[in-house]
Amino acid sequence: MTPFRPIIGITMGDPLGIGPEILIKTLNDPRVYSICRPLVLGDAGILDKALVFSSVSMDINCPETPDQGLYEHQTLDVLNLSDLNPDILGLTTPTAETGRAMENYIIKGVDLAVKNQIAALVTCPITKTGLKLAGSQFHGHTELIAEQTHTKEFAMMLAGKSLRVVLVTIHMPISQVPGALSSDAVLRTIRLTRDSLKTRFGIPEPRIGVAGLNPHAGEDSMFGEEEKNIISPAVGSALKEGIDVKGPLPPDTIFYHAVQGAFDAAICMYHDQGLIPFKLVHFKDGVNTTLGLPIIRTSVDHGTAYDIAWKGKADPSSLMEAVKMAVVQAGNQLSGN
Structure with missing residues (x-):
């Protein structure tokens, strides 16, 4: 065991x-x-079914508070926040009940992190449809975590060993991206x-x-003027603040140079600009982490995968990396880096 073993929700x-x-x-x-003391925020009954399904032998312990967890291998510490009927596991679409449950797990996790009862929050995938229902x-x-922590300025980073990308805009039609960009946002x-x-x-x-x-970062405004009017002024302001930044760079070469070690992160203007190259390199082991929050939050970089759910095919690599990254971030925050 390492001396530093933070509680990770x-x-x-x-x-x-x-x-x-x-x-x-x-x-x-x-x-x-x-490396840590993992505390699951979820449903003990569903996790019991998952243990049987996976042929894994672990005891389930349901502490009332994080400090009551056992945090020993082969013991699953679960803050039991719902009592779902296990029969729902045959469903292939979300319900209002599962949507409420998944939202409550997040709300509770953020509350514990804000109160420093856990050192970081790691999130497994949810469905937007379930939240809507x-x-x-x-x-x-x-968006939920930002609202709960009263955070106005935040950004999504996808991070792996070879590449980190950060998005200026996230989920919107590509036709709306140019109008959503501003020098201030960049x-x-x-x-x-x-x-x-x-x-x-x-x-x-x-x-x-x-x-x-x-294309070609605008090629002297031949292919667009966003670089000249929006991105270059933002980069210029950042340079004046002493930030080591270069750009705007051609989107078809920046990721190659980032993977080769030229940059610690690449800032992208829209979702797929960053996620296509990132998932090409880190499809299984990528981690989603939210920048700007007062708490540490990491996540898997994939969805709920209903097509393979409860079939024994799911790859845990991204979750393992998300836990590791949460521990590293918690350690760096504690040391004052």
């Missing part, structure tokens, strides 16, 4: 998805307990990235690359 996610299975597979690995006003984890994202690389990733002098929006 892990939400179960959508009960009908692969969350319960990847949780069991991850927490059946004794290496997890050597439950009457939630939020489209996903990021500059805020550069600042968030610099600050997070320092404090959460322990990189003293982060090097940041910024992608252009258009």
Whole structure:
């Protein structure tokens, strides 16, 4: 065991998805307990079914508070927050009940993190449809957590060993991206990235690359003027603040250079600009982490995968990496990096 073993809260996610299975597979690995004390926020009955389904022998302990957990290998510590009927596991679409449950796991996890009862929050996948059926006003984890923590400036980072990408805009039609971009938004994202690389990733002098929006980064405005009017001014302001940043760079080459080690992170203008190259490199082991929050939050970088849920096919690699990253970020925050 390492001296520093933070309590890491892990939400179960959508009960009908692969969350319960990847949780069991991850927490059946004794290496997890050597680096942290994992506390599951979910449904003990569903997890019991997942144990039987996965042929894994673990005792379930249901503490009332995080400090009451046992945190020993082969014991699953579960903060039991719902009492779902296990018969729902045959369903292939979310329900209002499962939507409410998955939202409650997140809300409780954020509350514990804000109160410093857990050192970080790791989230298993949820469905936006389930949240909608439950009457939630939020489209996903990021928006919900930002609202609960009163965070106005935040950004999504996808991180792996070879590549980190940060998004200026997230979930919107590509036709709306140019109108959603502004120099202020790009500059805020550069600042968030610099600050997070320092404090959460322990990189003293982060090097940041910024992608252009258009082919060839606009080619002197031949293919668009967003680089000239929006992105370049933001990069110029960041340079004046002493940030080590370059851009706008051609989108078809920036990721190659980032993977080769030229940048600690690449800032992207829209969702697929960043996620296509990222998932090409880190399809199984990528981690989603939210920058700008007062709490540490990491997540798997995949969805609920209803097509393979409860079939024994789910790969826990991304969840394992998300737990490891949460521990690293918690350690860096504690040491004041």
